Amino acid sequence: MLDEAPGQTAVDAPARPSVSSVLQLVDAALERGGSAVRLGALELPDRWPERWSVLADRFGLGHGEEELLLLALLPVLDPQAVVALQLLDDDDGDGRVGPAVAARVLCHLPAWRLTALLLPWSPLRAGGLVHVGPSGRGDLLVDEQVVAFLLGRPGLPLVLSGALVTELPSDPRELAVDVARALVETGAVHLHEVHGAGGRALAATALDLLDRRAVVLDVDRVDAAAQLGVLRSAVLQARLRDAGLVVGPWESLAEPAAADACLLASGRLVLTHGAQGWEDGRSCRRPVELVVPPLDAAARRSLVEAVLEGWDHEQDEPLVLLAVDALAGLEAEQLTAALGAVLQGGASPSSAGRDLLEAARRVAERAVRGVARVVVSDERLDDVVAVPAVRRALRAVVDRARHRERVLDDWGLGDVVRTRRGTTALLTGPPGTGKTMSARAVAGELGRPLWVVDLSTVLDKYIGETEKRLERVFDAVDRASGVLLVDEADALFGKRGAVSDARDRFANSGVSYLLQRMEVFTGTLLLTTNMQGNLDEAFLRRLDEVIVLDLPDAHERRLLWQRHLVPGLPLGEAVDLDVLASLPLTGGDVRNSVVSAACVAAAGGGSVTTAMLVEAGQQELRKQGRLSFGA
Numbered sequence: 001m002l003d004e005a006p007g008q009t010a011v012d013a014p015a016r017p018s019v020s021s022v023l024q025l026v027d028a029a030l031e032r033g034g035s036a037v038r039l040g041a042l043e044l045p046d047r048w049p050e051r052w053s054v055l056a057d058r059f060g061l062g063h064g065e066e067e068l069l070l071l072a073l074l075p076v077l078d079p080q081a082v083v084a085l086q087l088l089d090d091d092d093g094d095g096r097v098g099p100a101v102a103a104r105v106l107c108h109l110p111a112w113r114l115t116a117l118l119l120p121w122s123p124l125r126a127g128g129l130v131h132v133g134p135s136g137r138g139d140l141l142v143d144e145q146v147v148a149f150l151l152g153r154p155g156l157p158l159v160l161s162g163a164l165v166t167e168l169p170s171d172p173r174e175l176a177v178d179v180a181r182a183l184v185e186t187g188a189v190h191l192h193e194v195h196g197a198g199g200r201a202l203a204a205t206a207l208d209l210l211d212r213r214a215v216v217l218d219v220d221r222v223d224a225a226a227q228l229g230v231l232r233s234a235v236l237q238a239r240l241r242d243a244g245l246v247v248g249p250w251e252s253l254a255e256p257a258a259a260d261a262c263l264l265a266s267g268r269l270v271l272t273h274g275a276q277g278w279e280d281g282r283s284c285r286r287p288v289e290l291v292v293p294p295l296d297a298a299a300r301r302s303l304v305e306a307v308l309e310g311w312d313h314e315q316d317e318p319l320v321l322l323a324v325d326a327l328a329g330l331e332a333e334q335l336t337a338a339l340g341a342v343l344q345g346g347a348s349p350s351s352a353g354r355d356l357l358e359a360a361r362r363v364a365e366r367a368v369r370g371v372a373r374v375v376v377s378d379e380r381l382d383d384v385v386a387v388p389a390v391r392r393a394l395r396a397v398v399d400r401a402r403h404r405e406r407v408l409d410d411w412g413l414g415d416v417v418r419t420r421r422g423t424t425a426l427l428t429g430p431p432g433t434g435k436t437m438s439a440r441a442v443a444g445e446l447g448r449p450l451w452v453v454d455l456s457t458v459l460d461k462y463i464g465e466t467e468k469r470l471e472r473v474f475d476a477v478d479r480a481s482g483v484l485l486v487d488e489a490d491a492l493f494g495k496r497g498a499v500s501d502a503r504d505r506f507a508n509s510g511v512s513y514l515l516q517r518m519e520v521f522t523g524t525l526l527l528t529t530n531m532q533g534n535l536d537e538a539f540l541r542r543l544d545e546v547i548v549l550d551l552p553d554a555h556e557r558r559l560l561w562q563r564h565l566v567p568g569l570p571l572g573e574a575v576d577l578d579v580l581a582s583l584p585l586t587g588g589d590v591r592n593s594v595v596s597a598a599c600v601a602a603a604g605g606g607s608v609t610t611a612m613l614v615e616a617g618q619q620e621l622r623k624q625g626r627l628s629f630g631a
Contacts, residue, residue: 016053017063019044019077022070022105026084029104035087042078051150058239059127064109068117071105072097072130072140076147096139126265128236145233149240159226160233165216169336171205172302179206179290183244183269188287190250191273194520197294198331199273203246212269213243224254231259235266243268250274275475294478294522295332297405300324303332307339323356325447338362371457371469372476377444384434384441385559385587386549393547394438397425398445400544401483401524422521424542426489428532429549432588435528436487438549442526443483451477452485459491467513477523489527490534511536518542557581557590561613564594572607579610583617584626593617 023039030037056066074081075096088101099118106114116122118138124130129146133139144157156164182189183206191199204214215238222230231247238245245266251274253259263270270287278289295303304323327335338359358376381394400423407413408421425442427435443450451473458469470492477484486492493514515538518525529535532546540546552560558581565575585593593616600616601608 016056017066017070018049018052019070019073022067022074025067025105025108026071026074026081026088029088029107030084033088033104035084037084037087039078039081039084044077045151047152048150051152055146055149055240058242059129060123062123064106064113064117065123067106067109068097068102068140069124069129069142071102072142073147073150076142096133096141098137098139102140127239128232143233143236145236145240156237157233159230160237163217163221163230164234164237165200165218165333168201168204168214168216169303169306169332170208171202171299171332172306173202173295173299175290175292176202176205176209179203179271180209182288182290183207183271184210186288188263188270189272190278190287190289191248191271191292192277192289193249193273193275193292194294197292198333199271199292200246200248201332202292203271203273206271207244207246207269210244210269213241214246215241215243216246217248219247219249219252227254228258228262231262235262235268238266238268245270246273247271248273251276295330295335296409297324299332300327300335303335304339307336307343327356327359372451372453372473374482375440375443375450375452377440377450379437379441379444381441381445383563384438385552385556385563386434386438387556390438390547390549393425393545394442397423397442397524397526397545397547401442401446422518422523422525423544424518424521424525425527425545425547426532426535426540426543427526427528427547427549429530430551430586431530432586433549433551434587435549436485437587438547439483439485439526439528442524443485446483446524448524449482450485451482452487453492455488455491470514470517474517474521474523478521483524483526484521485526485528487528488530490529490531493527493535493539515539515542551584551586554581557583557585560585560587560590561594564590569594569598570601570607572609575608575613576610580613580617583614583621585617585620589617589620593620596620 019042023042027038052066055061059065061069075085085097085101088104089098090100102114102118103111109117117124118140120126124140125132128143130140130142133141148155179189179191179202189203189206191203193199200216200218204216207214215234217231217234219227234247235245237243245263245268247259247263247270250256250272263272272287273292278286301320301324304320304327308320323339327338330338338356342355342359381391381398384391384394386394404421404423427438429435440450453470453473458466458473460466460469473484493511515536518539519542527539527543558577561575561577561580565571593613596616596619597608597612600612
């Protein structure tokens with residue numbers, strides 16, 4: 001047993017290195033080399049010792065790591081140190097600290113110890129505090145975040161400034177408590193977002209419940225080639241702040257295994273989120289997985305009221321109800337951003353509903369640019385010219401879509417109906433009978449945007465691409481709480497057939513995907529087709545309504561002509577509606593006829609007459625082969 005002096009332990013722990021002690025080591029190395037150059041004392045910012053102690057403790061730095069890091073910091077802290085370090089460098093370098101300089105200054109360390117300090121898995125390099133320069137000489141560069149932390153100059157490097165989410169609303173759901181509890185128990189949680197639900201605000205809220213700050217990395221904002229480098233910078237930022245990490249969407253990572261290894265080594269509380277479950281995450285680790293459903297009406301109301309209070313806006317109950325309904329389907333941060341934009345623009349009682357819907361549409365439209373288009377409809381069900389049975393069926397679709405949350409959530413039927421929470425209807429009939437117009441009327445009656453699938457950009461010859469694009473559309477419509485219209489639906493929902501080759505197998509799998517996606521779609525899906533017989537029977541069983549629009553009779557054709565002869569149209573005489581109604585035209589034919597006759601009148605500098613309208617209607621019949629050109 002070693003003898004101990006009174007008041008001393010068996011082995012005294014060395015004092016924590018300081019800048020002045022490292023300066024002395026540099027001066028000693030210069031003196032051994034015969035140089036007359038000496039370094040003076042450095043003027044350090046206030047609270048340097050405190051920040052240095054925090055840094056060393058958070059990264060677990062030993063005596064040697066601290067000395068090497070201080071040595072690498074000298075060129076940043078004092079320009080005169082650059083000259084002194086150049087004198088110590090065999091290669092006449094640029095004043096940065098490399099292996100040769102470190103060996104001369106830290107000569108009191110055993111060679112093996114110094115080598116260990118420079119290895120990639122050493123605390124300095126693995127923690128991201130220093131990087132090896134690109135020159136190939138092994139120069140150590142101190143990360144700019146470390147310099148900013150020690151100098152008391154908080155800020156984000158350029159590589160992180162566009163990738164981190166700095167403002168997130170507080171998620172009001174009780175689920176945040178469950179996430180926080182799981183995080184305490186395991187240190188890692190994966191949030192599986194379903195139906196377009198967002199987990200990022202929920203993750204930040206869970207960390208806030210634990211009195212921990214959050215560093216939130218949006219992977220979608222980072223190029224695939226730069227993801228790992230940005231992730232390492234985010235990990236360093238979290239360690240410097242003693243914060244938790246929120247990373248996602250996980251499925252957007254090009255190298256999930258490497259990213260997971262980086263997160264495992266961070267020593268942080270880690271929350272990942274994404275549209276896929278962790279079994280699809282391509283990683284060897286399995287954190288606790290929690291399912292994140294979309295915000296319900298109560299959670300949306302809490303968020304809306306919080307935003308109104310934050311904007312110093314008197315909480316107006318009609319505006320609250322409008323926002324809760326119009327912003328349904330958006331995740332927490334999208335909802336608060338959309339509502340904030342509307343309030344900032346000066347929402348009035350007369351325009352608030354329209355402005356809120358437009359804000360929701362803009363948020364969702366970014367996700368489906370190029371594969372769908374949006375139509376903001378002014379039509380209502382009263383504008384639809386059809387037999388009473390069709391109008392009742394369209395009203396039933398609107399009622400289902402409008403009241404489904406109340407029926408399923410408030411009245412408890414959601415416990416029984418666990419799938420098909422959305423509303424689905426098929427509009428079928430001959431061309432021009434008003435299928436698309438009826439879809440616009442449903443969307444207008446609901447006060448929701450109508451999303452129209454662009455088949456030319458959705459359909460793709462490569463396997464799986466069509467399904468990926470459709471998934472983007474379904475998710476976006478769920479978030480925007482809109483109405484999705486698939487025109488000419490038989491192109492996507494056609495019958496499955498016998499499998500004779502690989503093309504048949506993948507065609508059938510595409511139809512099966514759509515069947516499954518309809519089951520979990522929470523919005524309103526409208527399908528139109530001229531050929532109902534071409535649809536797969538499994539789709540028909542999943543429809544809430546099948547609405548057959550027949551050719552209009554004489555009374556309906558008269559109403560159609562009245563609707564299209566708008567007040568601004570210059571009519572030279574009283575138009576004979578009975579003559580016009582005698583033509584066997586559909587609503588689409590009537591529209592085309594009125595436009596054609598108006599163009600003829602405009603070209604001749606006159607007015608629209610009955611004869612012009614009759615001639616235009618007969619031309620429509622000739623185009624369809626229903627009237628000979630000699631007639």
